[in-house]
Amino acid sequence: MQKKDIIQDPAYGNKAEAFEAFDDIPTNPHLGNTIGDVIHRRYGRRDVLRGALGVTATTALFGTSALVAPKTAQAATAADSRYRFDELQWGNDASHHIADGYNADILVRWGDPITADAPEFDVMNQTPEAQSQQFGYNNDYVGFAEIEPGRGMLCVNHEYTNEEVMFPGLGRQDRAGFEGMTEDLVNIEMAAHGGSVFEIQKDATGKWSINRNNPANRRITANTPMTFDGPAAGHPRLRTSADPAGMTVLGTINNCAGGMTPWGTYLMAEENFHGYFWSDKLDADGKVDVSEQPEGEKMARYGVPGRWYAWGQYHDRFNIDKEPNEPNRFGYIVEVDPMNPNAMPIKHTALGRFRHEGAETTVASDGRLVIYSGDDNRFDYQYKWVSAEPVTEANSHFGSSLLSEGTLFVARFNDDGTIDWLPLVHGEGPLTAENGFDSQADIAIDTRLAADALGATPMDRPEDAQPGPDGTAYLMLTNNSRRKLDQVDAANPRPESNFGHIIEIKEEGQNHSATRGTWSILVLCGDPTIEEVGAMWNPETSENGWFSSPDNCAFDASGRLWISTDQGSGWGRTGKSDGLYALETEGDLRGHSKLFFRCPVGGELCGPYFADESRTLFLAVQHPGTDGTRDLKGFERDSTFEDPATRWPDFDDAMPPRPSVVVVTKQNGGVIAV
Numbered sequence: 001m002q003k004k005d006i007i008q009d010p011a012y013g014n015k016a017e018a019f020e021a022f023d024d025i026p027t028n029p030h031l032g033n034t035i036g037d038v039i040h041r042r043y044g045r046r047d048v049l050r051g052a053l054g055v056t057a058t059t060a061l062f063g064t065s066a067l068v069a070p071k072t073a074q075a076a077t078a079a080d081s082r083y084r085f086d087e088l089q090w091g092n093d094a095s096h097h098i099a100d101g102y103n104a105d106i107l108v109r110w111g112d113p114i115t116a117d118a119p120e121f122d123v124m125n126q127t128p129e130a131q132s133q134q135f136g137y138n139n140d141y142v143g144f145a146e147i148e149p150g151r152g153m154l155c156v157n158h159e160y161t162n163e164e165v166m167f168p169g170l171g172r173q174d175r176a177g178f179e180g181m182t183e184d185l186v187n188i189e190m191a192a193h194g195g196s197v198f199e200i201q202k203d204a205t206g207k208w209s210i211n212r213n214n215p216a217n218r219r220i221t222a223n224t225p226m227t228f229d230g231p232a233a234g235h236p237r238l239r240t241s242a243d244p245a246g247m248t249v250l251g252t253i254n255n256c257a258g259g260m261t262p263w264g265t266y267l268m269a270e271e272n273f274h275g276y277f278w279s280d281k282l283d284a285d286g287k288v289d290v291s292e293q294p295e296g297e298k299m300a301r302y303g304v305p306g307r308w309y310a311w312g313q314y315h316d317r318f319n320i321d322k323e324p325n326e327p328n329r330f331g332y333i334v335e336v337d338p339m340n341p342n343a344m345p346i347k348h349t350a351l352g353r354f355r356h357e358g359a360e361t362t363v364a365s366d367g368r369l370v371i372y373s374g375d376d377n378r379f380d381y382q383y384k385w386v387s388a389e390p391v392t393e394a395n396s397h398f399g400s401s402l403l404s405e406g407t408l409f410v411a412r413f414n415d416d417g418t419i420d421w422l423p424l425v426h427g428e429g430p431l432t433a434e435n436g437f438d439s440q441a442d443i444a445i446d447t448r449l450a451a452d453a454l455g456a457t458p459m460d461r462p463e464d465a466q467p468g469p470d471g472t473a474y475l476m477l478t479n480n481s482r483r484k485l486d487q488v489d490a491a492n493p494r495p496e497s498n499f500g501h502i503i504e505i506k507e508e509g510q511n512h513s514a515t516r517g518t519w520s521i522l523v524l525c526g527d528p529t530i531e532e533v534g535a536m537w538n539p540e541t542s543e544n545g546w547f548s549s550p551d552n553c554a555f556d557a558s559g560r561l562w563i564s565t566d567q568g569s570g571w572g573r574t575g576k577s578d579g580l581y582a583l584e585t586e587g588d589l590r591g592h593s594k595l596f597f598r599c600p601v602g603g604e605l606c607g608p609y610f611a612d613e614s615r616t617l618f619l620a621v622q623h624p625g626t627d628g629t630r631d632l633k634g635f636e637r638d639s640t641f642e643d644p645a646t647r648w649p650d651f652d653d654a655m656p657p658r659p660s661v662v663v664v665t666k667q668n669g670g671v672i673a674v
């Protein structure tokens with residue numbers, strides 16, 4: 001199915017579901033590079049069909065160390081979990097739930113004022129001006145820059161908007177040809193994108209609240225001026241009629257996950273930027289025709305233009321017929337100084353242009369800065385950035401050269417359980433002018449094409465990637481229903497995977513900047529009681545603990561891994577609302593998972609972020625009440641503003657559901673899960 005058909009197909013309940021479906025269409029034409037032939041050399045088609053591949057192939061290829069430890073007489077039981085809490089019962093309903101003994105309080109909701117001058121939220125009379133001072137829509141990444149214990153700047157991404165539950169009387173607009181959209185509504189959407197930065201503080205009772213009066217509080221929106229650095233800054237391919245120097249761009253969009261640098265600045269990842277671009281040039285089948293665009297082939301590799309929003313009808317820069325270079329100005333990692341509202345955000349082009357899911361940083365054992373970032377598309381790649389210089393006090397500041405001077409690598413997962421990080425460096429290997437890469441700027445702009453040329457491994461939608469202790473990193477591969485049997489490989493071992501998996505990397509020498517390492521599969525997600533699913537969990541995992549579609553992840557102060565999920569409209573396959581899980585990475589309980597928090601129905605869980613020495617956990621509930629609500633027993637229809645599946649978190653008949661950040665603390669204080 002073409003993306004236009006998907007967006008307009010009533011089978012997809014809302015825009016978020018259509019997004020997921022669109023992600024289902026691979027744009028990578030280089031799928032001959034998979035290593036599925038390795039599997040098939042060693043295993044017959046019959047084994048694969050029997051579903052034995054997940055276990056058999058990975059065991060034989062990587063040894064049992066790649067698998068969860070078998071239960072032995074002395075093996076640990078769930079009661080020995082390092083995560084001290086009683087796991088939550090799985091389920092789905094209109095509200096959120098947290099394990100016993102914890103508070104999960106609403107900290108901030110879509111529309112809440114975050115600056116001193118912001119008006120109170122008036123859902124029936126929204127304006128772009130008000131929205132640009134209020135908390136935006138669809139909170140995703142959450143970071144925290146501490147000022148002093150119990151006080152700091154919360155940094156929250158706003159990924160996208162769902163007009164059918166944001167605006168009264170509108171319904172799904174992409175499905176209706178945007179007939180109800182007006183310039184004013186478009187401008188509200190643009191103001192609801194980007195990010196929010198604002199002070200929060202903890203009172204004597206341990207409750208967190210917003211301090212609206214910090215003058216550093218600000219909204220970043222799709223209109224906020226920002227600059228570029230790195231190899232593509234000022235390049236002719238970044239120049240537009242509004243910006244002939246190619247150095248100033250308005251706004252950031254579809255900010256999914258992100259990261260905090262060691263020096264406390266906030267990194268916003270631009271993910272599905274292609275969806276915001278428009279073209280009026282359609283072919284006879286009504287599909288976008290970029291064949292006459294000078295960069296049409298490159299646009300196609302990125303899915304530009306997606307026509308998911310009507311912005312291009314009111315703002316020429318989002319119409320590629322008028323501004324063909326504008327899409328080259330999105331798809332980057334954006335750095336924001338949360339302490340200085342006058343600091344113009346920077347798009348760091350050296351980190352490459354793709355559908356950046358996140359940007360989680362660490363300092364390698366050799367002192368260099370390393371950032372892991374996945375390209376969230378079916379059959380796209382896992383990347384990491386390594387700075388040229390080590391992190392020092394002198395270069396630990398906003399706009400540091402550590403984010404412009406260094407090397408971007410893309411991952412090749414080899415069949416022997418090793419990983420090679422391939423450098424995306426102009427002049428090396430195929431990355432030369434004769435192959436269309438005239439300089440490092442072309443590699444920064446056309447990162448996907450450069451990675452194609454190097455033979456990187458196409459993955460099952462790389463979402464968040466989190467560096468851990470001792471040179472480890474954990475990759476969330478959320479799902480890929482389009483991978484065919486002859487496309488499976490050792491690192492993506494299941495065809496038509498609806499449930500995803502998690503890969504653990506161990507970098508050589510426990511050094512995150514290494515160009516080689518080993519990898520193994522930590523868990524294959526989904527219901528372990530259904531053989532065809534081919535799931536792989538520690539056998540101590542209960543029916544509450546297994547999950548599907550890992551998306552975001554975080555480590556707490558004790559170095560323990562936590563996973564949040566986004567099943568999209570597919571949650572009906574499991575019956576489980578998305579949630580937060582504690583996933584053991586070590587010892588006999590490796591691969592053991594416990595449910596800690598679950599979302600109201602139709603929402604995905606983002607964040608998570610531990611602060612305050614793990615006494616506080618921030619979670620972001622995105623698009624509550626929207627995804628897959630036809631599968632909600634007793635509701636069985638699509639949500640609208642007037643008729644939503646839940647009115648979480650206010651449960652006020654005059655208010656639609658509102659994406660919100662939840663703050664989790666232990667009752668009577670203390671470190672979470674100890």
Ligand code: FEO
Pocket residue numbers: 159256257271357376463551
């Ligand atoms: Fe925005 Fe890849 O989730």
Ligand code: CA
Pocket residue numbers: 256257357463464551552566
């Ligand atoms: Ca995500």
Ligand code: CA
Pocket residue numbers: 551566604
């Ligand atoms: Ca997601």
